[in-house]
Amino acid sequence: MPNLMVDLAGLKLRNPTMLAAGVMGISSSLMRRVAKAGAAAVVTKSIGVEPRLGYSNPTVVAVRCGLINAMGLSNPGIRAFTNEIMLLKQFKVPVVASIFAGNSERFSQLAQYVEKAGANAIELNVSCPNVEGVSQICQDTSLLFKVVEAVKSVTSVPIITKLSPNVTDIVHVAKAAEEAGSDAVTAINTVRAMAIEIETGRPILANKIGGLSGPAIKPIAVRCVYEISRALKIPVIGCGGVTCWQDAIELLLAGAKAVQIGTAIKYKELGIFNEIVSGIKKYLEDRGYRKVDDIVGLSHQY
């Protein structure tokens, strides 16, 4: 019986699957349901200091190989959301609070809030592809450095930086996060994309441009995880298009210590978590591996 536990820079997971940020992460009840379905931890919707309405609908459009979304970081604000984190803690669900802001002060403020509420780790969303002020952070490594450093100096839980694929050199950005003290990175957030309805000629999303997720981006996620995990010492969490256990294994082999799952829930509902966990277990078992770490980054040797 292989051991599925993973230690992510101090964040202990009973298996390597997590819920990705922004998917179902608006209420403790849904996140609890996700945890019951098998996810070892949940990442919340990205929360800002103030309540935020986000963009108007359509905020999501299905395309052939995935989804494009531009929610616009709608969220109830940190004060209202604190309650959801505390409820999750009652249910003993390991929770990673995703936070976003435009500068390091507000990031620090948010981090302190969610840590106090009981978050087991904090994911910094510096990579939302379609919100002014947030997408820029991961494009400016000195700003990113400041944000991570500031958050790190006021918190004691693990800090995870969520990276964007919409940059020329993701390794360069990841290194800045590492140097600034990030305990782990998540790769990747969505890829900037767009869909136009051809009968009307209209961009479908109210925000026109959004972020592509789902099967389409898995090969991009594999590449990013591979590149980053070879260059960094801190753990990488793989994210992007994981839709079956084989995809999860591919990301682990590429160098991810754990995987996040978002869009696939649309295709397979919450059963996806158990499907992936069983798949990973069987994969390890069949090949005589004892623990998940045994296969993390195995592809690097070639």
Next chain:
Amino acid sequence: MPNLMVDLAGLKLRNPTMLAAGVMGISSSLMRRVAKAGAAAVVTKSIGVEPRLGYSNPTVVAVRCGLINAMGLSNPGIRAFTNEIMLLKQFKVPVVASIFAGNSERFSQLAQYVEKAGANAIELNVSCPNVEGVSQICQDTSLLFKVVEAVKSVTSVPIITKLSPNVTDIVHVAKAAEEAGSDAVTAINTVRAMAIEIETGRPILANKIGGLSGPAIKPIAVRCVYEISRALKIPVIGCGGVTCWQDAIELLLAGAKAVQIGTAIKYKELGIFNEIVSGIKKYLEDRGYRKVDDIVGLSHQY
């Protein structure tokens, strides 16, 4: 009967479809076949000064929503290839010669060669995602500027710059190409990606990392074309994942004056060109448009 003709910065096309670079473009016979199948122009395989073997196999891997390739710019070198261009001219196939090099001198040299051989236009491949020295050009706008300017100063046929989506800000790069005198741009080349075989843990491509093409990247191409065509005055050629006529229309509405087709040939063989041309024609006809230009960039108004 709508007029399908398109004038691409002086390159006259009988319809808005072209063969994308690197697909079938190694021999005049295949390119002629593509033209017979309906393509208004063909772009050749990217040609360098010297013969080049490229990477060893596997050079292509099929993934769920497309292909990843790392051919490594294998090509017979400009001297041997000149013959293919001349043959194409005999058959009166409009030919866009794709060329690559590491610096502006060699780019100019190649440009003069292919123009002399009869190329109707030249596409500068400054965006191959997996070859050292070439991928860097479109990441360094001042180098790109030099290359385009140099080529422009020694040629009189239209110069098309092929752009990479693997940059933080594609509009910025496109503008540099325009300012340097590029007559048009093609967007997009492939997206850096990777596939790992999970039984063995091995990266599949010999070069490990390659470029993703096909349906997966169409929403990324739509976004790039939309962004670029709104910011530039020169025409944009859309490329990336076009697999049916609806995809072609979507790119035209996004702002492309013509579309290139590559990977879809794997799914639909050469019939794809006629399918798309008829689809565009019917679309225009049904809505009372007289020419392709009538719908180019229609989405910009919203």
Next chain:
Amino acid sequence: MTLLGSPISIDKIRIVKIIKEKIEVTGIKSLFFKDKLCYDANPGQFLMVWVLGVDEVPMSLSSIAINNLSSITIAKIGDATNKLHSMTLGDRFGIRGPYGNGFKLIDGKALIVGGGIGLAPLMPLTKELIKKGVEFTLIAGAKTKATLPFKDTINTLQKNHEVCVTTDDGSYGTCGTTTDLVEDYLTKKRFDMVYTCGPENMMWKVFQIAEKCKTLVQASLERHIKCGLGLCGHCVIDPLGLRICKDGPVFSSEVLREATDFGKHSRIPNGRKIPIGKVKTFK
């Protein structure tokens, strides 16, 4: 399961043309259109309706494939519904879906309780029950005669079914509320299922009465819908973590008993949970 939404998946937006329109009463209008994917819809399922340039909002199917036409019936509330009301024959909007679970048909005898625009998903339900030979009684309520939609259909149903109409002011049918009548019916007769849609406080009262009378309920709930795909979580009902758009919109008694949000709390578009009375609703 098709892993990759193919171009004809229900998630793809289809642009449809208004082929027929019908003003039900002032402020409530039905728009009819042709869409193949709606042919197999269940009563209670909804569409995401893309009002071009304005918004994308959920709307129940108020008729399904009658002479190939389906319809939505819209109460005029705000931007999107105003725009839909301003549209006429030949105008276009986008749809995706049908989404959600819809009502489960039962055997036996049903009580159908609809309030105002909440009657919309109940109209195709009556059609299906008739097809299946299920006996039913319909209670249709509205504030006044002037706000009761579907009068034609209700009148037609009256010929072969027990139908009670109530208005708060007695301007049409009997004077009173639907819940008064529900209490009457459920205590006097045996029903195998209560189907209800309408203002949430009405549905909540119906559910309380039905519980007392040991009768099962299927209620179609409403929350703010963003994605309609079960992903964003905005339409959640605590504490079970049920998504209106995917696990609902129709929930049965077993679930309603545990759904403490029901009748009490809702979430506003930014995701904050507030007491239900404070939510501006369309009814």
Next chain:
Amino acid sequence: MTLLGSPISIDKIRIVKIIKEKIEVTGIKSLFFKDKLCYDANPGQFLMVWVLGVDEVPMSLSSIAINNLSSITIAKIGDATNKLHSMTLGDRFGIRGPYGNGFKLIDGKALIVGGGIGLAPLMPLTKELIKKGVEFTLIAGAKTKATLPFKDTINTLQKNHEVCVTTDDGSYGTCGTTTDLVEDYLTKKRFDMVYTCGPENMMWKVFQIAEKCKTLVQASLERHIKCGLGLCGHCVIDPLGLRICKDGPVFSSEVLREATDFGKHSRIPNGRKIPIGKVKTFK
């Protein structure tokens, strides 16, 4: 057509294990493996064989689903084929395919002409012809006895079919070349089709003879295969623009007549076209 290659498409690499091996002669070895997608393969189709860490090369199926096993038969030529020769029971390689068109079965009487390792795709062809009840004569040639593969199969075929073996040095069968025998047969007897695979100059001569004798030919050609998907164009035959991997590898007389590259020119891996004698081939 499935637009999106699903995970079970033929293009997905499958890792297979060597379940049986057979040294045909020194330098030619067959490897047997189990693969469901090969069950429906046609004789003449090929696989792209991923020799882990070395190369990915085309190999014809030399047997198809015999007791669920299929095989490739490898002539030792260079890096990839050396590596395949060094592999043994339990070792693994990757495959995708089967690709290409394969031989078209005819009614009537067939002449099969194979040279050396070129006999590989012809072995499953004989099996299919037998199944279909098509009469055939087999001409199998090699340089010497020591380089003639498939001797067992050839011997078995001999029991019910006309079989001629020739070696350049006469060390096995008759002394001479396959083409000498082809000329003999075609001038003396009537055949409805000549199936051939082997060194290109051999096939070219066979084709010339067949043309003279007004007999149709199906020849399995070979060029440098990169993608195997019909995309890269490296495997092209001028001037028709035919791709070995997609339009071939088997071409019939109508095409061969126009294919001026046939027997004359080939492309080296960088895409340059050179006279065929100058290409280092595997035969």
